[in-house]
Amino acid sequence: MEVLKIATAGSVDDGKSTLIGRILYDTKSLTDDKLEAIERSSRSKGYDYLDFSLATDGLVAEREQGITIDVAHIYFSTENRSYIIADTPGHVEYTRNMVTGASTSQAAIILVDARNGVIEQTKRHFFINNLLRIKDIIVAVNKMDLVDFDESKFNTIKSEIEQLAEAASYKGQNITFIPVSALKGDNVVEKSENTPWYSGETLLEHLEAIENKDVFEKAQARFPIQSVIRPKKDEFHDFRGYAGKIYGSVLSVGDEVTILPSETTSKIKEIYFFDEKYETAKRGSSVTITLEDDVNVSRGDMIVKSNEIPNVNKQLEATICWMDNKPLKALSKYHLQHGVNNVVTKIDAIESVIATDFSGETETEELKLNDIGKVKLKVNKPLFFDSYEKNKANGNFILIDSQTNTTAGVGFIR
Template structure:
């Protein structure tokens, strides 16, 4: 397969505290010569001020002032770089257990996940948590980087032990492609260049793996879903009778002349025109932003969904969801939250906790209804009005929800519809 630099790969990095994620990203940027001279100069000066002998590679991702002052990564840091073969977007997520929510955020649009494991500690709870989240979010590729091999004398037996630990756990997960690379982010072994210290490893370095990895689109091309974001009624000459419905195609294709149904009302019509950024177009496909007009004057508002009449999503008020609880405060029993699904927002409550996941064993605990920070559980949510949903497995956009606390307006949970 020919790879061009037009291809974009989004990947996320995750691991426990001090596993070396920021150093790894810094090494990738540094060794692939993806650093601007002024950035490099600034990092070199900061490294000297901190008393480091060489360049502190972690500073390439720790860009926020608070991060530098505290010496920790405190948020998802997005970085962009390009090689002759591919373009990349990196989501560097913190390893602290309280920041699992950032892992969910960073991984939600990723094509691949890099999970770091400290060679001295092996597979720990956070490793399992991140692998499980990657599986939940249907990330197709996982690269397990066994880091700090220099601190275990580059021993193959250490690498093989951790590989077996991870394989034993991941065999229960829905991840189709898992690769293992022994690295030293600090020294650069097997990051951009092959390691001379580990001749027993026959695979390619990390960058080569990222550059040659096959990217398949995760956009559902079959089910046409168009969540309406706003109604356009321009009051100016030539547009007095215009009534358009603007939004972003979530999946599938809609064409002029298609018979459509508006959910949840059930009214039907035919697409009259589709307006794109540069004028009228004949078809719209995900993820294009367009404005659609219909042959009939139908009452449509934000949160409604335009779909093909012969291919409709389910309209559900009782929805089963795999929920990642992201907030410091526990879930309140039968409390009302705002649920956001595509452009639709309404009130909802957690009606029932079906089971919680024991992250170490993946066992299901059916007798525990307490939902605390970082808990992953299957719940039944009741909404005030039907939501037009697909399963997350079939459609990432119409299969995902978030819950928002009405009092604080903070996002408390993210969920994948089962």
């Protein structure tokens, strides 16, 4: 079945968990035992309505504080397809989780509290979704019931975000605005009678209509090698297969290919998926490829079509979202993981930090936790990369702290 992955973002108290709970409830995705648990808990808190946020806020600390502090994944399905929601926290200090959730999503819902309008957080959410080049953005203007379903409040928010979109670097986004009340259910799944001035789709109607594309989108084919398969079996005595996932485009038997970094050339001989051979495999397939020639290939190498060679360089420029408490400084060293390829990197220069409210860049010495900035890096071995703009899959990397081993930042190659 088709799966659509959606990231949700909002500020504290925007009612994000309530919105998701409402979607689950109205699509009848909450099972009886979960519903009972919600009823029980809502009663014990003395609410006279159902507190749907309890359906998603999973960790004890979250339930105690009534906020969401980590990415939770929520599943529901309609007749049409399955959905995975990456519910990401809204507060500024948890931006790294927002990037995490958004990086695997095809669409994003940004929640705005109709009473508060566009705030700094909203701009930040929009900025991150734009940086990650998420195609479909839904701005859900929530708590419309608390502003008497006032059309002018909705229009103000709409025009403010449209202004931000003009200042954004990626112009290809489809932005849709929907007035909702997650608590009461207006325009979430059911069309509201309280918004006669709104003729558009409900939130779910809109989600159902979004075209399902893979997160990485169509680009030139890239095949990074995860491992070399050498079975110690008589019937596969000379078998040498290269296991990996195809990104960007199809690969077919007979394609003329170049292996990086050695730059040797060959042709694709066979494409295996389990015990079957195929002529063509689409992007996203985890296959095993054999080549016509005996070449030296190992993990971290990349097979590409010979007329579609990526950049091969030891220097790169990237926009980095920093996710570690220890700031990123010039001349520091990190492990750089580019897909399945690991190298060592030295930070050449930190050029600037970019304001997430679209007000521009300022020069800086370091990137602090949750900062987004422009950085120049040098790696110890040539990397075979594309810009994130041209090839999402082959244009991103993570930086790993060599002392703590934690994932300290994510880079988008420029």
